[in-house]
Structure formats: C-alpha cells, structure tokens
Amino acid sequence: MPKLYHVDAFTAEKFKGNPAAVCLLNEISSEDWMQAVAMEMNLSETAFVLRLDHHFALRWFTPKVEVDLCGHATLATAHVLYEAGILKPSEEAVFKTKSGILKAAKKGDWIEMDFPSEPAAEIEVPYSLVQALQITPRYSGKNRFDYLVLLDTEEQVRALEPDYELLKKTTERGVIVTSPSASPHYDFVSRFFAPAAGINEDPVTGSSHCCLGPFWMDRVKKTEFIAYQASPRGGIVKVGVDGNRVKLAGHAVTVLKGELL
Numbered sequence: 409m410p411k412l413y414h415v416d417a418f419t420a421e422k423f424k425g426n427p428a429a430v431c432l433l434n435e436i437s438s439e440d441w442m443q444a445v446a447m448e449m450n451l452s453e454t455a456f457v458l459r460l461d462h463h464f465a466l467r468w469f470t471p472k473v474e475v476d477l478c479g480h481a482t483l484a485t486a487h488v489l490y491e492a493g494i495l496k497p498s499e500e501a502v503f504k505t506k507s508g509i510l511k512a513a514k515k516g517d518w519i520e521m522d523f524p525s526e527p528a529a530e531i532e533v534p535y536s537l538v539q540a541l542q543i544t545p546r547y548s549g550k551n552r553f554d555y556l557v558l559l560d561t562e563e564q565v566r567a568l569e570p571d572y573e574l575l576k577k578t579t580e581r582g583v584i585v586t587s588p589s590a591s592p593h594y595d596f597v598s599r600f601f602a603p604a605a606g607i608n609e610d611p612v613t614g615s616s617h618c619c620l621g622p623f624w625m626d627r628v629k630k631t632e633f634i635a636y637q638a639s640p641r642g643g644i645v646k647v648g649v650d651g652n653r654v655k656l657a658g659h660a661v662t663v664l665k666g667e668l669l
Contacts, residue, residue: 409667410434411492414451415484418612418643420517420659425643426612428484429454431668432492439474445668447471452607453481459494463502466510472606475581477507477553479523479614479656480643486512486519487660518646520657525649526618528556537583540574551619554600555583558623562590562597566638576603584616586623594644595633596624612643614656621647621654 411432419425429449431442433456446454446469453475458465466485468478482503489495501512511522528549537555538545547558559565565587575583582602589597598620600613610616617635624647625631633647646657 409669410437411665412668413484413488413665414449414663415487415660416663417480417483417487417660418614418637418645418658419641420661422661422663424641425658425660426480426610426641427451427663428478428481430481430485430488431456432488432494433458442467442469443474445469452610453478455481455485457485457489457503460504463504463509464489466503466505468505470606474506475605477505477523477526477615477618479521479617479645480612480658482510482512482521483519483614483656483658483660486521488662490514490519491662515657518657518659520646520655521614523614523618523654523656525622525652525654526551526553526615527622528554528619533557534578536574536578540571540578541568541583541585542571543568543585549623553581554602554616554619555579556619556623557583557585559585559587562587562638565597565599568599570601570608572601572603572608575601579604581605582607582610582616584613584619586620589636591636593634594636595628595630596620597636597638599638609639611639611641612637612645612658614645614658617645617647617656618654621649625649
C-alpha cells in the first residue's frame with residue numbers, strides 16, 4: 409500500500425509554512441487516481457514519487473489540476489526520502505519532472521533544491537487583475553506561469569484582500585506580489601494567489617521564488633537572498649541565483665504519516 413506523509417515545508421515549526429502531502433508509490437498510478445487522492449488530501453499540492461533506477465519520478469497535483477513545477481512539495485518529498493532512510497544524508501535526490509531534472513541535497517539542517525530560473529518579462533498586466541488586487545503596481549511582469557507585481561511596501565503586501573473570483577477569471581495560474589522587506593532579517597517579502605489552480609492563497613511557494621530570485625537580482629545587484637512569504641502561515645526561503653538556475657533552500661517537518669487503503 410502506498411505510504412502517505414503530511415509535511416510542513418519551508419518551516420522548522422509544525423503548523424507553519426506550506427503543507428504538502430507526499431505519496432510514496434510502489435508502481436505507476438493513473439492520473440485520475442492521483443488527482444482523486446490530491447482532491448481527498450485537499451492541500452495546495454500532493455506529490456507522487458516513484459523510485460526508478462537512479463532517480464525518482466515526481467508529479468504534483470493541486471485538488472483541481474496537475475502542475476508543472478512545485479517547490480514546497482519537492483522540498484517535502486526530499487525531506488521524506490531522507491527522514492525515511494530511502495536516501496542517505498550524503499546522497500542527492502534526483503527527480504524527473506515535467507520541468508526537467510530537479511535535484512535536492514542536504515545542507516546541514518537545510519535542504520537545497522536546484523530549480524530552473526523563471527524570470528518575468530515586463531508587461532502591463534490586465535486591468536481586471538489590478539481591480540482584483542486593488543493596487544497600483546510599481547512594476548508588473550509575467551513569466552510562463554504567473555503574473556508578477558511589485559508594490560512599494562511590505563505593509564501594502566500584507567494588507568491585500570484580493571477578489572478571488574475576479575482573479576480566477578484573469579489568471580492562468582496565479583499572481584506573485586512582492587515588495588522590499590520592512591525587517592532587516594529578510595531581503596524581500598511576497599504573497600502568491602492562485603485561485604485558477606484551486607488555491608486562493610498559497611502559504612509558501614517555491615516556484616514563485618524561481619521568478620522572484622532573478623527579479624530582485626536585477627533590481628539590487630546581488631545573487632543571494634533570504635525571503636519571507638507573508639501569508640498567514642508564513643515561511644522562509646533561501647534563494648540563490650546561479651545563471652539559468654535558482655537554488656531554493658528550506659526546512660521541513662513531518663506532521664503525520666500513514667498508508668492509503
């Protein structure tokens with residue numbers, strides 16, 4: 409029977425960060441079954457991982473759709489593989505995914521992931537998105553997944569109360585909203601809204617930092633950041649930009665584990 413784990417990612421504290429389910433498969437499963445399990449788990453992402461010869465096949469599902477890239481569920485998956493003893497701490501996790509080969513490795517008590525850079529190109533966002541967020545952006549852009557909006561202050565980011573129904577009609581996946589951090593402990597803050605993917609607000613979003621890393625690198629001319637995602641649960645992401653790759657590091661903690669019957 410497949411083993412199932414509930415993991416809080418991008419946090420060292422239970423009930424913070426972004427929860428993900430991780431399902432360790434014994435064999436290839438149908439998309440319909442995986443989607444049904446993800447709907448049952450009702451978390452922003454459920455990861456399905458299957459060991460192959462020298463790597464792992466990895467797929468991610470929201471309660472509504474399969475997604476091409478997910479950071480927090482990849483972090484949760486790597487955490488489970490190390491915690492369950494499937495990988496030794498010295499071994500690298502290699503995942504074959506819809507976004508190519510992704511890797512994760514233990515770095516002390518952090519897990520660092522190697523992801524593709526997903527920079528945004530500057531565009532004027534749809535007026536309906538501005539209406540949905542009730543903001544005046546300093547900058548707006550878009551990558552292949554999401555819109556990106558820059559605001560002046562962290563206070564503005566934290567105060568957002570989007571119109572999710574309007575946002576759902578405006579976006580294909582979601583919108584990243586960011587600003588400089590008001591705290592000396594972090595370089596920038598963000599929030600991520602994806603009602604079109606079945607998630608009104610994602611607590612901590614790894615894939616959005618594949619966009620935020622190169623964006624902030626261009627603005628402040630540095631390549632390493634400590635970022636805070638200012639959702640109600642909150643979470644910390646270390647971000648390093650290295651050419652066309654982005655290194656994302658975080659903690660994770662297991663909340664529960666069991667078996668699918």
